[in-house]
Amino acid sequence: MPNIVSQLVGAGTLAASLIAFVAGAHAQDASVKGTVNIVGFSGVFADNYQKFVVEPFKAKYPGIEVTYQQSKNSAETLALLTLQRDDPKIDVALIDVAVAIKANKEGLFAKLDASEVPALAEQPEWARFGEDKAIAFSQDNLAILYNTDTVKEPPTSWNDLTDPKYKGKIAAKLGDTRGVILLPILSKLKGSDYKDSIDPGLDMLKEIAPNVSTWEPAPDCYAVIQSGEVDLSICWNGRSQYLHDTQGGKIGVAAPKEGSIGQTNTIGLVEKSKNAAAAKLFVDYALGAQAQAAFAEKSFYGPVNNKVTLSDVVAARIYGSKEAQAAQMSLDWNFVAEKYSAWIQRINREVIAFN
Numbered sequence: 001m002p003n004i005v006s007q008l009v010g011a012g013t014l015a016a017s018l019i020a021f022v023a024g025a026h027a028q029d030a031s032v033k034g035t036v037n038i039v040g041f042s043g044v045f046a047d048n049y050q051k052f053v054v055e056p057f058k059a060k061y062p063g064i065e066v067t068y069q070q071s072k073n074s075a076e077t078l079a080l081l082t083l084q085r086d087d088p089k090i091d092v093a094l095i096d097v098a099v100a101i102k103a104n105k106e107g108l109f110a111k112l113d114a115s116e117v118p119a120l121a122e123q124p125e126w127a128r129f130g131e132d133k134a135i136a137f138s139q140d141n142l143a144i145l146y147n148t149d150t151v152k153e154p155p156t157s158w159n160d161l162t163d164p165k166y167k168g169k170i171a172a173k174l175g176d177t178r179g180v181i182l183l184p185i186l187s188k189l190k191g192s193d194y195k196d197s198i199d200p201g202l203d204m205l206k207e208i209a210p211n212v213s214t215w216e217p218a219p220d221c222y223a224v225i226q227s228g229e230v231d232l233s234i235c236w237n238g239r240s241q242y243l244h245d246t247q248g249g250k251i252g253v254a255a256p257k258e259g260s261i262g263q264t265n266t267i268g269l270v271e272k273s274k275n276a277a278a279a280k281l282f283v284d285y286a287l288g289a290q291a292q293a294a295f296a297e298k299s300f301y302g303p304v305n306n307k308v309t310l311s312d313v314v315a316a317r318i319y320g321s322k323e324a325q326a327a328q329m330s331l332d333w334n335f336v337a338e339k340y341s342a343w344i345q346r347i348n349r350e351v352i353a354f355n
Helices: 012-025 043-060 074-083 097-105 118-122 158-162 177-189 199-211 237-246 276-287 289-299 312-319 322-327 333-350
Strands: 034-041 064-071 092-096 134-147 212-214 232-236 251-254 262-269
Touching: 034 043, 034 074, 034 276, 043 064, 043 237, 043 276, 043 289, 064 074, 064 276, 074 092, 074 097, 092 097, 092 276, 097 134, 097 262, 097 333, 118 276, 134 158, 134 177, 134 237, 134 276, 134 289, 158 177, 158 199, 177 199, 177 232, 177 333, 199 212, 199 333, 232 237, 237 251, 237 312, 262 276, 276 289, 289 312, 312 322
Parallel strands: 034 064, 034 092
Antiparallel strands: 092 262, 134 232, 134 251, 134 262
16 A cells, blocks of 8 residues: 555645535536435544535435444444345445455445446545455544643654653553554564564563553543543544544644554445445545545545645644654555454453553
């Protein structure tokens, strides 16, 4: 997967103007009727996705009814799709890429065709999984959150997580995708390629472990920062930026200079969808430049569509400094999907169980 940041940062004002022009040029099409039932991520993501993607789609196609069902996580979504395999009630699923790859292998998503979903042509090759059965539409960077009241010198490096001054002051829920993404980052810091070995990354996690007060922050990795329970938390950038803006700035977000990796979110048309025609229109809209630009600018999720260009300000809030942007890493998600469970098991067994 190529470094996509360089494709996204640049003439933001011009791009925004063009997108606004294109948005205004889209005529309302009331002739199209149907229903689209979506299952996707919950919480702030759901609120923003409905506001900045679903609602504009409904405005463009007022004859199409759209429902959005929130799912606790992608594993729950996969279980739902599996249960409904022969008689699906869901038409479109938003799901983590590693789980999407598994869903593709189980035949749960239908192949998309560029003749029916033209926005496919605007997606980079790495974003098209399982012969166009799941398509990446956003990326949410892993970041270090900090309490702005108690941390006056924000961390600037992943190495700062090992600083003894944070002993007992870090929340790190790593028994999921956060851990899977952090291992390649830390392995790179130690001079190793994650495809060769994650042992260096695990060794660095063991260095961080004495500073961790909880591996299961409750109710979540954001709330423990807001409450002052911990000083630092390893969590997702997009929701953190949104909470920073809407909750009085208590949550600060540090994008380490060594760069990060984005959790990739995909969209897929459910096999045997009863509303395939309307669902394909939604998928096309969701993959388009207008929807991806709006979601990036309002929710701070990195866009995937090749035609989206971010302003410097928005790019910095998604990826960090120019140095961090240049160091942004990418993963071979097909490779990672095969290792996902084994890596989680090693984190639990070799790091968490001993601390």
